[in-house]
Amino acid sequence: MQQILVWKPWTTPGVENLRLSLDSEGIHGSSHLMQNLNGHSIAATYVLECDPRWRFRRLWLKADHHGPRTLSLHRDIRGHWYLNDEPRPDLDGCQHVMIPASPFTHTPVLQNAALETGESLGLRVAHIDLLTLEVTPRHQRYHCLQRRPGHHLYRCEAEGKPPVELTFDDHGLLTACAHYVQLSARTLMAAVPA
Known part of the structure; x- marks a missing residue:
């Protein structure tokens, strides 16, 4: 199965366009995003791979902010993390990656958790x-507030951030939160002036 997913920040210019592929080998997300973060314009591309059970395996990321920089992050089957092929024992025990500028990175967590109300x-x-491309371990907590057909509501409490509510569809894909709204490709094209 393949899907194109598009999110737009509510209050700042920007867009994320992600191609999602799911098959027996696992989950593959390829994203391009442009945003204004804390007054700084940034463009980024990332490739995120999970196993068929949505467990994080690897991330390649390129960000352009005053020049392009890249990082490679992966987690082996024993749970050991490597940043640019160097061991990062401080990340051992982390389950997933979180890129705050990308709403998609909540999806693997909640797909894997299967929380009920x-x-x-x-x-x-x-x-x-x-x-900065700095990678740090952080704690997050997700609360399932409501599950009903087509609408699953969660609250995310991320270390150092105010709580935020996240709305997902039946496929476990984020449709809206305090910072982003999901658009269809048709909606996006209609929003672009001729």
């Missing part, structure tokens, strides 16, 4: 700052 999950994530 009233349940919550706390975990460590490898948090990536797009402006």
